[in-house]
Amino acid sequence: MKLQELREEVLEANLELVRRKLVLYTFGNASGISREEGLVAIKPSGVPFEELRPEHMVLTDLDGRVVEGDLLPSSDLDTHLVLYKAFPAIGGVVHTHSTYATAFAQAGREIPCLGTTQADYWYGAVPVTEPLPADEIRGDYERNTGHAIERRLEGVSADERPGVLVNGHGPFTWGKSAARAAFHAVILEELATMAHLTFALNPEAGPLPQPHLDKHFLRKHGAGAYYGQKSDIP
Amino acid sequence: MKLQELREEVLEANLELVRRKLVLYTFGNASGISREEGLVAIKPSGVPFEELRPEHMVLTDLDGRVVEGDLLPSSDLDTHLVLYKAFPAIGGVVHTHSTYATAFAQAGREIPCLGTTQADYWYGAVPVTEPLPADEIRGDYERNTGHAIERRLEGVSADERPGVLVNGHGPFTWGKSAARAAFHAVILEELATMAHLTFALNPEAGPLPQPHLDKHFLRKHGAGAYYGQKSDIP
Amino acid sequence: MKLQELREEVLEANLELVRRKLVLYTFGNASGISREEGLVAIKPSGVPFEELRPEHMVLTDLDGRVVEGDLLPSSDLDTHLVLYKAFPAIGGVVHTHSTYATAFAQAGREIPCLGTTQADYWYGAVPVTEPLPADEIRGDYERNTGHAIERRLEGVSADERPGVLVNGHGPFTWGKSAARAAFHAVILEELATMAHLTFALNPEAGPLPQPHLDKHFLRKHGAGAYYGQKSDIP
């Protein structure tokens, strides 16, 4: 992927967060990676979304060294970088403080798969990370946040859980592109909203039975998928 | 009804779902039927609503064979078809994952008729289906979803309950046309919202007394109706 | 007031309900009265708000006889008429099914005056009516709904409680004009929202102490009021 294209896609993913009302002011950030070049494009830190232009996207290598751009990258850059290293198949990462997902993160609760809406995108619960120990907070905080996500996802495919809740903080999502990571952030906020409402109606609401979960996840993902079109619409 | 008209009406019903914020991305679908021709027009699967044009609507017969259109129909088509066969008077079907109605579906709770807003459109509770047994999920899932709705409505007029909640999934609504099915989907989301708020204020809130239910439903429906205009406004 | 002016003001009040998202489709209605002429202008029944023009407003006398207009008046007309007779100082009436206020009505709970926002407009709780007995529902239902409101307000100034909740139904508000009645409908929905949220945080939340209630209501109403401007802004 050309770097200019990457910048534009990352800008567009950031703007999708605004359009979907997932971010207030400068909260939240989206990034994308060119695996061939080993370069990440990310939103600059603390710049209002409405002022963002493609050339404001900061390009860094996988060690966080800025290789292009006059602005400082998002302060969450190091978390993104850990995720790109941990999950080689992903092409984009998004972090927001979207309202309902953040409430689950603050409550320290995962979001069980309560219905088919979630089963279409998460193959089970949206996990919540363990609280960071004090020394990991005082140390390399943003990087350690990434490692906490990595530990929580151990043994699980990043494809089957395209996002988690960071305890006391908020959601991180990912996907094959920055656009797809933003898409998952939007869906996660909706899933959190539905789960919140469901628990109010039925505190004992449990996860979908396994066959129902399989049915919905697998009709959209993998070899047997039959949802959507075979190719783009004419 | 001309097929071109049917396609346009079905497109319009799909767009009404977007305008009323009942669908995220490609979630949800509306269809309509021409009873004379025995043909159903339905939204194609996984196509963004903003790109939809009338010619994208897929025409199928009542066995689900595509008779016109280059796109694949909504993966929920078979559920729609079962409903068209089960309820001969209906002309449109809508399925959404609207937030509050889906929460009731996920909680496995029906929506009792708590007030006159519901009594104006549902002659009693909005029913919730039984969970599908594993073999019905593994088998012909979408068709069996339709049969679960049919079983739940047994002995009840589809006119008096223009929609149900599918357990662990979300709402299906119908009406004499695709437009009317979409109208009922919008109202159902509002009824679910009100019921959710009502239960938070009064967990023991019970249904309207029968005379109140009768009064409201029957002032809008049937021979004695006196709501609305005798004819269209000038 | 000229009748043409009255029609325009009533139309405008109906449209304010739409702009403030208090009504879905054709739910809800606003009316206004010319006391000199003894005539009421009210929204026609079941006509979409977006199609309403001033000449659609139906003019009736205080016994509900249509004196001008080709359309049928709102089916809630008789409730409005009872209120105009019961409260001689009011000039407008509004009925909605706004979400949170209706939830309180469905829960059969009044809205205590939990804070200064309410104390600025209601001099105490927003009352809820008694459920209508079956014979009053089967009989002259809309008129009896008005009488239930009248009974509930007995001994209280309509100025100090510019609206109530009708049990199992929804809010009715009023004011010196149709515009003011709509204003109170908007505020009531906000008060219901705040009260709902407050009870979730503190189920024992009690009303403002009397001195605080007095302070706020009386700084906006009556001889000692000091809120707002002495005259219109230049």
Added chain:
Amino acid sequence: MKLQELREEVLEANLELVRRKLVLYTFGNASGISREEGLVAIKPSGVPFEELRPEHMVLTDLDGRVVEGDLLPSSDLDTHLVLYKAFPAIGGVVHTHSTYATAFAQAGREIPCLGTTQADYWYGAVPVTEPLPADEIRGDYERNTGHAIERRLEGVSADERPGVLVNGHGPFTWGKSAARAAFHAVILEELATMAHLTFALNPEAGPLPQPHLDKHFLRKHGAGAYYGQKSDIP
């Protein structure tokens, strides 16, 4: 700062409250101060936001004497003035009745720092004031409201708690400018929303551990801050 600039900034802060849906009709007000001139510009009382122009902002001295403007100042002026005297570093004050923050005020509950979203702006809980005693309500009410805030903040830097909840009333926020005070009002409403949702999911949810609070507050504030850009974007 020129007075004309001050008026424009104060107008703009008032309009931000409208754009962010923090105020209904004329509820709420923003002010700013020119410390050199000892003059405060504040929204006039009871004037609709959409009609406001810079010249409507009322200029008063710190004792509340109007020095310029034909309109009466907001009835909450005296509360603002107490805050300007109590906190010499602030340049703007905002008062709203925003929905969720007001619910906490009505419930008489502070908002603990449940997550990093709050830790980025409040260095701990959003405090709630003690209820005003009856004689302080009957006396110089608006001024005493200011003193209740002052007492509650005793020993705490106004920089580290840029806003409080006034018991039974609603939020007051402040900042180095009117714009920043409005920014804090917007964020406070979001924090209140998230806290409300968090408590519903976990009534025992506790504050962030101190190291996490330190990390987030201090990466944005003070000498070691590393969030945002060193200078304005090009």
